Structures are given as structure tokens and as C-alpha cells.
Amino acid sequence: xxxxxxxxDAFGVEPVKLVLAIVPQKDAAAVTHGLVAxxxxxxxFASTGGFLRRGNVTLLIGTxxxxxxxxxxxxxxxxxxxxxxxxGEGGTALVLNVAQLIRVDGGAGEASPVT
Numbered sequence: 001x002x003x004x005x006x007x008x009d010a011f012g013v014e015p016v017k018l019v020l021a022i023v024p025q026k027d028a029a030a031v032t033h034g035l036v037a038x039x040x041x042x043x044x045f046a047s048t049g050g051f052l053r054r055g056n057v058t059l060l061i062g063t064x065x066x067x068x069x070x071x072x073x074x075x076x077x078x079x080x081x082x083x084x085x086x087x088g089e090g091g092t093a094l095v096l097n098v099a100q101l102i103r104v105d106g107g108a109g110e111a112s113p114v115t
Contacts, residue, residue, distance in 0.1 A: 028057035
């Protein structure tokens with residue numbers, strides 16, 4: 001049986017956000033390391049896009065609403081500050097509301113609500 005946790009204040013539960021960050025491939029390792037070091041769970045996959053079809057990495061980070069600014073600060077500081085020659089090589093971050101959070105336990109074959 002699938003069980004889900006609603007994520008809005010009407011249920012007395014902290015709202016959850018999904019940060020979808022698209023970063024240049026050269027910055028991805030530093031950003032991912034920074035997120036994991038700050039104890040955020042992150043899913044990473046390669047992507048391509050933009051005018052010049054440069055390699056990117058798309059990161060999915062689920063977090064409480066109160067921690068979104070911390071996630072974005074880590075995404076914005078990949079391995080130090082960028083120099084003037086790197087302008088235009090930044091990324092994009094989208095912050096999305098999450099209606100439900102369902103955690104699936106791979107061993108039990110059944111989802112359990114997140115509390």
C-alpha cells in the first residue's frame with residue numbers, strides 16, 4: 001500500500017520543495033560534494049542544452065522550505081567564485097512546490113510516509 005505525506009501547512013507539516021538545478025558539467029562535482037557535505041540528498045544526471053549544446057548536469061534536491069536558501073547558496077558557489085572569463089557559463093535553478101512526498105523502501109516493496 002502506498003502512503004503519502006501531504007506537504008502543506010494545513011496539515012501541520014513543513015512544506016517541501018524540489019530544487020531542480022542545472023549546472024555546467026565542470027562545476028557539478030563541487031556542487032554535488034557541497035550538497036552532500038551539508039547533508040542534502042541529491043540525484044544527479046547528465047544533460048545537454050543551451051545554444052552551444054554544452055554539457056550540463058541536472059541536480060534534483062528535495063528539501064524543507066526553510067532550507068531552500070541554503071541549497072541555492074551551495075549551488076551558486078561551485079568550487080569558488082567564477083572569474084570574468086566564465087560569465088555566461090552559469091546555471092539555472094528552479095524551486096518547485098511538492099504536493100506529496102512519498103518515500104519508497106526498496107527492500108520492503110512498499111512505500112512508507114515520511115514523518
